[in-house]
Amino acid sequence: MYDVAVIGGGMAGMATAARLQRRGLSTVVLEAHGQPGWMCRLLLPQGLLV
Numbered sequence: 001m002y003d004v005a006v007i008g009g010g011m012a013g014m015a016t017a018a019r020l021q022r023r024g025l026s027t028v029v030l031e032a033h034g035q036p037g038w039m040c041r042l043l044l045p046q047g048l049l050v
């Protein structure tokens, strides 16, 4: 059981989860895709992720 469930592991969700954890709340991030980041992830032609 968690204190907080954050829906979405984008930049906003991950930052929120980190802040909540720092305040002592157990937090789970529920992300629809396989990896966090979503809009702030950029696929370059060489296949690199930023």
Ligand SMILES: Cc1cc2nc3c(=O)[nH]c(=O)nc-3n(C[C@H](O)[C@H](O)[C@H](O)COP(=O)(O)OP(=O)(O)OC[C@H]3O[C@@H](n4cnc5c(N)ncnc54)[C@H](O)[C@@H]3O)c2cc1C
Binding pocket: 007, 008, 009, 010, 011, 012, 013, 030, 031, 032, 033, 036, 037, 038, 039, 040, 041, 042
């Ligand atoms: C090419 C590009 C360049 C950019 N350049 C800049 C820049 O220079 N400066 C700047 O400030 N911003 C820039 N941005 C914008 C910035 O990347 C976004 O504003 C930011 O990443 C948004 O973060 P977010 O967490 O709000 O949303 P998102 O990144 O969209 O994350 C939302 C997450 O929630 C998940 N989700 C949604 N619904 C559900 C659900 N029901 N259940 C589970 N998970 C769910 C999604 O899968 C996603 O991972 C750029 C964006 C792009 C695409």
